[in-house]
Amino acid sequence: MAKIMGVWPQEYVAIRVQWYRKLYYFMMLMHWFNTYLQVEFFFRNLGNLNLIVQGLCSFCSICTTGIKAMRMHSYEAEILHIWRTMESATLFKKIHFLRTGDNKHIFTRIDDHIDRQWKEVHLNLRFYCLVVGAVASTYSIIPACMNLYNEFQGNDFNRSLVYNTYYPFIEEYRRFSPLHEVLFCSESLSGFTTWAGVVAFDGLYVVLVLYATSLMRMLGDLMQETTNQALSDVERTFFLRECLQQHIKTIQLSDSAS
DSSP: OHHHHTOSOGGGOOSOHHHHHHHHHHHHHHHHHHHHHHHHHHHHTTTOHHHHHHHHHHHHHHHHHHHHHHHHHHTHHHHHHHHHHHHTTHHHHTOOOOSSSOOHHHHHHHHHHHHHHHHHHHHHHHHHHHHHHHHHHHHHHHHHHHHHHHHHHTOOOOOOOSSOOOOTTTGGGTTSTTHHHHHHHHHHHHHHHHHHHHHHHHHHHHHHHHHHHHHHHHHHHHHHHTTOTTSOHHHHHHHHHHHHHHHHHHHHHHHHHO
């Protein structure tokens, strides 16, 4: 979803760069245009507190998502660097182990940690994607179902759009076809942007946090190895140095992610 919206690093997207950039600017333009239409609605209905409260939740939601998407886009190079570091397991590969001795149990624990963390990542992201998608989709699904129901029942009703918006110059025509359908689809883009932007931004945060947790757990395994009575003072010093270097790398990764 983030790739379709244009906020993911372009190296991971199959779309040509020029079209990818145009897609991002188009989605952001429609996103902030719908936000502006909601502001117009608020100012024209200042005396009706009920209408303002109804649209305030969706207004705050799409505003926050727009800021998140623009922030991700502005830090694309940094995100790409961190993501490649995780994919290539760069920090894991830089750890040195003693050639003598049995290191199999250390690698086994590290593999178990990584496996559990990635399972947790997939579980969290799928659940989060489902929940956010369900909430974001209701903005479009509920008014669409209401319009279809009243249309089939032959009721005399005013067609609903996705958000509480006001269209200058065309307000009195917006409920007529085909203008209503076009405006409904354009407003629905903000719901999709909200869904994709939130999942991409917060999903990346979840991955980074769990990855940093894996590094800290691995650091704990290395620290535990320093208590091995079979190690000499030189070997114990070697492991302590590796622990310090791993701790520094983990802190640097956390600082770059923040």
